[in-house]
Amino acid sequence: MEGLSVVAANLKVFLQPSQSNNLTLAIFRELSALLFKYHDEFDGVLLAYNVHAPENKGRILPGVHPFIAVRLEAKLLVFSPKPDMLLEGKVVKVAEESIHVIVLGFSSAVITDEDIRNEFKYKTKHGQGLYVNRSNKRHVIKAGTMIRFVVKSMNEETLHIYGSLIPANTGSIKILEKSSEHTNTESVTINSTPKKRRSKEQEGVAQITEHGSIVKDAPSHNNYDREIKKPRRS
Template sequence: MEALREAEAELTVYVHPSNAADVPRAVARQLSALLFSYEERFDGVLLAHETTLVDEDIKDDGSEVKGKKKIRAKILNGLVPYFGVRVHANLLIFSPQPDMILEGKVEMLSKESIHAIILGVFSVAIMSDDIREKFKFKRKSDGGRFVSRSDRQHVIKRGTMIRFLVKGVDTEMNCHITGSLIPPHTGSMRWLSVHDAEYAAEINSGNRRSRNVSIKIEQNEQEHRILKNEDSMVKSERAHKSRKRSIENR
């Protein structure tokens, strides 16, 4: 998918001293807290990350020596002494831009609009003015469908994977996308794979990368869910201890 890009970054992650016993895990938790939300520093939404702590040592003259196992972290001044850890990160970022061609699954549609979802996370709205005229809306018991007047086999309904042009992106709504089905090579992906030579050649060359990306995203979704569950358990435990102390103090 055109909006997916891989990037490398040198980051400094700030870790609380209580997590000093397992710094790699603490770093992973900090980055996982950013998953699936728009970040200006990345110019997109972080979908996956792989991190490596930067091993370094410092000579007396202040120059760095690479390859050492010892990691020096700088303590920050303040009430809470967080320490900064240098990290090399490989990032997978979703960064849609106007005029890109993207793909999504139709979740809901009516005569006025088509609503789809990308990667199971990001919403897309295609209004009636941006659906080419050759598509006619027909009401059915399953909610309706758009059928092409030139080829009745070209159908867009709930569950259809579609290919569309990006018109605009609202980053304040976590990359909510406005799309269009007016340009050529857009519409039902199944129909295009048979009747559109350009698209057929494109998907044949991109299948392997798409599978790898899906695996990475699924792994990080699981990690994100685990992180949220762990945080909720910690909050629950703290609340329980607080109530226990208040009872004992009475």
């Protein structure tokens, strides 16, 4: 999954003198207040921090409100999803018009039907909505499925992500990884693939170009597809 990074940061925390009796706790409290919110300075959402206790105590700043300024060195885990990044999340609801996903347990993502590739067809089973891949019936997206999707945009204030399932390297992670393994094995043993499946996958590749989406770090199995195809044609 993209969008996660660990950054080393030099921070300065301003504390009230009343908190000077327990500095560590006060520092943790200040930093915890930053968690799960978008900050321009970090260019993302702070998910976790690891702070080294300051060796030198803070300095009292002169002024009307004498705050203590404490310099810190911290390692921060920052989540900063950008357009076209590949994210992973758990599907919580599937409706005909949208798929709702939770990323990292806190950020809500929505993929509207316009951003779901035509390969997927909406069905209802036992009153539960699901999207089934027309070419691979085992590729099902329903509540509880872990999926990989592409970021279209993000609302920084509400941490709401708008995603897309248009690129072929998106969908149920389990299926994507299986097919990746499968194609890997195929390329080694030069096993023949059933015609139907290959042609469908090719459709998927074609679709990418059709929609003009740029896929970063596209998995290599697409290339294998092409490699396998060539000998067949010949």
